[in-house]
Amino acid sequence: MSILIAIAVVGVIAALFGALLGFASIRFKVEADPIVDQLDALLPQTQCGQCGYPGCKPYAQAVADGEAINKCAPGGEDTIKKIADLMGVEVQPLDESHEQDNRPKVAFIIEEDCIGCTKCIQACPVDAIIGAAKQMHTIIIDECTGCDLCVAPCPVDCIEMRVIPETTQNWQWDINSIPVKQID
């Protein structure tokens, strides 16, 4: 008889704690940041599509699914390093096909040549171009990510990518001005 009581008591306690834990796991659930969002946060958000995906989020999804980590040209080495850290894989050099001038740029519309076709507006992933049909268009420089996507659709080639000029605001101390000597 006493053994039955013991089993019943232990059973009740187990059920109680089980219920408590179950409640706690729902009530105090910690929202884990999914890997895709973490990857997306590392990408430069230019939405340029140079990786072959229609935006940064899709590429983040692809990387999470096992795509190569070295396809983000605007992010460059730094981004590859960060993704490699996150994914626990080896750092790879930037994809050969992207080897190019990676200085930050913004698009610029040569206004006298613009015919107002609105093609670039449709191509811009971040709505950084303003204009209307048969009206001259222009770029909102502060919003432009320099993704290059508006250049190809322009029928009169009036869009060019211009390197952001160096000012005292964005100037960086040149590491080379401090000659660092290697000690043998």
Add this chain to the structure above:
Amino acid sequence: MQSILERITSGKFWSFHGGIHPPEQKALTATKAIRTLPLPKQLIVPLQQHIGGEGDLLVNVGDKVLKGQPLTLASNPMALPIHAPTSGIITAIKKSVIAHPSGLSELCLFIDVDGKDTWIKRNKNQDYQQLSSSEIIKKIADAGISGMGGAGFPTHIKTNSAANIDFLIINGAECEPYITADDLLMTEQSQAIVDGINILKQVIAPKNILIAIEDNKPNAIKAMEIATKGLAHIHVCVVPTKYPTGGEKQLIKVLTGKEVPSGSLPINCGIIMQNVATCFAISQAVINDTPLIERVVTVTGQALDTPQNAWVLLGTTIDFLLSQFSAQPLESGKQPVIMGGPMMGFGVLSEQVPIIKTSNCILIPSKQEMPSAFDRQSKEVECIRCGECAVVCPSQLLPQELQWSAKAKDYPQLEKLNLRDCIDCGACAYVCPSQIPLVQYYRIAKAEIRQQQILDIKAEKAKVRFEARKLRLEKEKIAREEKQKKAAAARKAAMNKATPEAANAKSAVAAALARVKAKKAGTTTAAAPESSKSENNVEDNTQKSQVAAAIARAKAKREQKNQTKDRGNNANTTEDKPPQDSAIESTADNTKSVASKPDDKKAKIAAEIAKAKAKKEAKSAPSITQSTDEASTEAPIPATQSDNSQADDKKAKIAAAIAKAKAKKLAKSTQANQSTDLEVTSGNADVDANNTTLTKSEKKAAIKPSHEPNISDNIGSSNTDPSNTDSSNKTQNQADDKKAKIAAAIAKAKAKKLAKSANENTSNNANNNTQKELT
């Protein structure tokens, strides 16, 4: 607070961590009075001379300006105006090298000094006690006063704080070696400085005012004590000499024992600090209505013959200063010029750099004095982990650790090590036995972190915009689909009603489609070498077109739904569209006759188009009246000159199509077979000049002759010469007609291919086709 004041009055102070005692070198200039300089020939006044934005320009090149006249207008609270330092003429507004370690250029005003030094009208006001706080703050802002100790924060913002202030600290510590500008200013202008302090007191209403002066400035201390005699609320505090006592947080610690927390401002602890030179500038601005146009600059260093402090107009270039202080010109390029002190200053890359509101010292060291400044080669060796840097760091950081992380670009680690609390004082680099330029590494890292933060913000913004756009496109797509569905349903309902209108519409569409077919058949046969007038061909055409018409009618019902699409898919869209439209408008029962006599029909269509065009041209382009006249005269005579007008019309379109295709192709790539294309174009362009002109004016935007010099050359040349022969020579017209048709076929083929893809292969194919059809 009482205990703090007691301590201060008894001459006891707290001490901050670390600090160094570098050789002072102040004796070079400390004993000589502030000198006034002759007016320079030219002033270069940068628009931005402080932290914050630049104002909007108020003057233009060629304007005459008077001394003290505002040159810019502050458009936001952080911006400050600048003023003309003397009277003269603005000769240029352009970019010039500014006082910044990068040696970058910023917008500057170039003023040619007229030597008269004529003041603008000033409202001197001795009675500042009558002014309200907001009036005083406005005066300070309008005078363009920024902190003159080095950072250059706009003074009116610092002053305009509602917080309860315990201490107003006037910083006359001037701890950096060599510099004696504040020392001399206090000695000579103590009364004006006290006036400035009283004005600040009126605005800020602090409980106590402390003037901090290091004990190596006996003259300044004496002068300030005399000037503040009888003012119980002002205490002159003689603090022990140590570098960097003049640092804001360090001086607060020394005077009050309070430590301003990391990332916080002194104002949150109830403390405001102002430089003595700023106080002087405030008294000048409020009492004398004199904007900030000159300041005391210590021009020192053993390479100079007569180092001395001087009143220097803002915008005076360094080479003018050097010419005043040195008998023989200095070796340009070899002699280092340091702006600011030896600890926190930076090397100036050009001697055209102007003095600005924050420049307090120009240091020209001799080689014995500062060999490191001459030696471009760094003597840096490995860190020996002696820990001296951590001992002297006034911010209690770990410079050695920071250095490693900075070299490794490990920014998160630098954040953890509180790099942002580094005040760039350079004490660590000064004591480093391995001569590591520690502070340079920190500056690089700080700039990069700042840049990274800006990029992060930008990326976040881009992400938001991208997501928003995606959402919007999705919505638009759904809305469009719904609309299309509705429209399709409505169309279906209308068709099924079987009303006479519906039947009419049906037959009209069918007729139009049939005509398209017929015309296509006609064009293909016309492209054959035989003339389209030959009897056999006409009969052939008739048969073919009848068959085509029958097929077309059968298809008509199915096609009427996506009729527009079909039309678009046709290669010869540009040619077909106008005939279709005009035919639909005209008659529906024409079908048979039109189909059996394609040439006749073509002529009619052409005539109509020509008429329509003529109307349009007459409206839009009166400049090309000649061609318009021709088109309109030719159009109404279909019987005799039908071939002519038709050919002309067609040719115009062909030319347009070719030009368009060309423009696109050429824009994309210049290819090996370009030359053959060009030949074809020129051949076609030669056919009819008038129509090319029409086309040109119509398609001005699309063709963009300025972008394609080849095409424009062809068009241009054809515009001039063959136009005379065209109207007179009919036989040539026949030949031209043929050519035009061939060209049409080529253009069509090309247009189609190019539309799909503009790679080399396709263009080669197009050219092959060209050759085939030509042979």
